[in-house]
Amino acid sequence: MRRARLQSQTRDLELRHTVVGGHGAVVVVDSRGQDPARYALQDEVDTLNAAMAEGAVRTARFLPRVEAAQRAALVAAGGRVRAPYLADDLRVTIVALLGTLAAVPLSVLGATVTAVMLLMR
Numbered sequence: 001m002r003r004a005r006l007q008s009q010t011r012d013l014e015l016r017h018t019v020v021g022g023h024g025a026v027v028v029v030d031s032r033g034q035d036p037a038r039y040a041l042q043d044e045v046d047t048l049n050a051a052m053a054e055g056a057v058r059t060a061r062f063l064p065r066v067e068a069a070q071r072a073a074l075v076a077a078g079g080r081v082r083a084p085y086l087a088d089d090l091r092v093t094i095v096a097l098l099g100t101l102a103a104v105p106l107s108v109l110g111a112t113v114t115a116v117m118l119l120m121r
Contacts, residue, residue, distance in 0.1 A: 048076070054071045
């Protein structure tokens with residue numbers, strides 16, 4: 001279910017640039033109508049500072065670092081509109097992954113013990 005939702009949310013993601021040409025020159029303009037090369041460094045620094053501030057706040061009781069890292073990544077990516085794949089809680093995904101990884105060796109151990117018990121009969 002989470003995979004299908006992730007695929008539907010990321011299907012339409014692509015870089016959208018407005019290209020204005022004239023006399024052989026190509027100028028890339030962002031959504032604010034500005035040249036992104038001019039303001040890119042300041043925007044990156046502001047985004048990094050906001051993400052670091054968001055990552056420093058740990059309010060969750062369960063896996064607080066993962067929750068803080070997800071919020072920081074969401075801020076760094078530009079919010080839920082630009083990064084819809086970060087909208088779901090990653091803590092649930094991590095716990096499901098750990099449960100799946102733990103189930104494999106436990107099932108092998110259970111099968112081995114069951115086979116030994118059946119052979120001893």
